[in-house]
Amino acid sequence: MSKDSSQSFLLSDSAMQAASYSTYQNFQSSPTLCASELQNWKQRIGLFQTHLQTTATPTQGSLFDTTSTQTSLDSIKPFELRRQNTEFWRWQFDDVGVPAMYFVIDYIATAQKGPILLYIGETVKSNQRWKGVHDCKRYLTNYQQAHRDTGLKSELAIAFWPQAPADRPARQKLESQLIYKWRSPFNKENWRYWNTPFITGKEP
Template identity: 40%
Template structure:
């Protein structure tokens, strides 16, 4: 029998309903719980969106020997693309990139970064298998069932180091600053239920 790991420290059993079809096949997360989970992430990320990294103790965020990067970089300024962008006949972005999967919380106008990744090839990274795609699908399904609107997008930052080692170092510093809930390094911080459903 599968071990159920549903982050019950945050999600009480009263708020999770299971169908008889089997464990984790049809999980319902209460709207109030989803909104509380989103609010915790907003509380952390909103000051960073508003002031960049200057006022949040991230002075060394952009250490790079090869590229001078803007210390007040804000991913909200990047062009949002639908998650299905990779199906378009012409690639919007190509080459090395750091990318951000985001959701705009409709009723508050706030944005949350759900995932940060890096790639050597922006036009190809999202085409294949990717854990984050499963988490996003689970997140979208849970929000839909709870009647919570999602406005998901992916944004590519192309002004990043071309060397993989430096780009990955930058990615890790961004993850440490924003603490996106779908990155493996930060899932435990937010007790993310959408990742538990598919593990």
């Protein structure tokens, strides 16, 4: 993939600044958490993901079929990707984008342990992802409301990895591998693992 095509889905700096305020509305809020409960929940995830960055990726059965697959998985570094505002989907683009993996991250989740990766997804059209209804929007709304209620800080953003396979089954397999590796708490596969508290409520 050429440099131009891999960057075509990214917001300009001016667009990122203009989109700095989140406007998610009309969702039910999550169950009330106190500040210590919320901070402890985030710290557990932060500790796990920080440790993960210094150790080899665990293997999950047949998901990891070859050495090349393992190498590709470990080469994806979500926290080093360019961050964008989570409202990117509201903006107009010249094209539909590219196949990509995307990562929703709280960049100031824990003062001691740094950012935490909250959600992992895949898309064939990076500039059109999240248009319309998407459950992760609700989770983010609940997460942000919990921080406002407790006086804790958060800095949500999304980052894209634009080298994802064009083939959907291959892309979905990579998504599953990444979800298993990072234990991202907003992905349903990990709700029980982290006892994720922000997944309640539906659009009215």
